[in-house]
Amino acid sequence: MPDDSALHTDHVDEVIALLVTTNARMSQHFAARAAEFDLSPAEGKVLLALEPGRSLPMRAIARKLGYDPSNFTGVADKLEDRDLVSRHPDPDDRRVKAIVANEHGLELIEQLSKRLRAGGGPLSSLSHDQLRGLRTLLDQANTGP
Amino acid sequence: MPDDSALHTDHVDEVIALLVTTNARMSQHFAARAAEFDLSPAEGKVLLALEPGRSLPMRAIARKLGYDPSNFTGVADKLEDRDLVSRHPDPDDRRVKAIVANEHGLELIEQLSKRLRAGGGPLSSLSHDQLRGLRTLLDQANTGP
């Protein structure tokens, strides 16, 4: 449980500011790499959320990425029009539709990931161990309440 | 210097995905807290970039936050209309204008920071030491090339 010292608040302030600028840099990097594949940032993020084998309900993806379900329909449409993903109605509840990446989609995901890893983003200056540490911290930040 | 092992690429992929979702959560938290003070997310971010005593050229702020200078003018206008900041032309180069927070602005920055710290964001589940570690890592990520 987080404590409440003056040092603590200093760190929170600083981390919030750093997250804002880190996100600005990552957004630029991400948008440029996605554009290489004629993908909007939103389309790229949705694809990355579809790890191989994973299929998620539309609402779950929208929630995870912070998009409104209404505008998420159009993103799914474009990805489907490009034959990268398809909608699969859930047999148990036919209201919900899962988005699954097909072979073309998975291939493009791999290519996009490779370009994102290639450098130029804010992660370029971190070592293997630092990335491992960052992964652990962000993972805990995301699984919290 | 980052190495190039298979484990390394796994971590990069995972950290990128985590940064995307962390940012989604932080953006929602940030937008909600800023709205409490009738601030747009952009206006809030600009204010947080103006730590006490610090004054930055408009272009430097825009670059840091990833905004285009053209749309940044309007953000500065609104903050100035609300009497939170003012433009100070640089005596050495009268083309550049520094944004400085006045007394009202600094007070609002403190209140906004307090609300952001109050919890509900993705940082709530991290301990003091973890925040310190995250700060170090993000700091290095941002000062890199």
Add this chain to the structure above:
DNA sequence: TATTGTTATACTCTATAACTATA
């Protein structure tokens, strides 16, 4: 009645290009 996804629409955000004033 409540929920998932969809549609239509309005609103906000962001980028492009042309302009000014300084250098």
Add this chain to the structure above:
DNA sequence: TATAGTTATAGAGTATAACAATA
């Protein structure tokens, strides 16, 4: 000529509300 900031404007992104299908 080049750069910081501004303006006008078009385009992309986002949210709101009403609707259909399913639960």
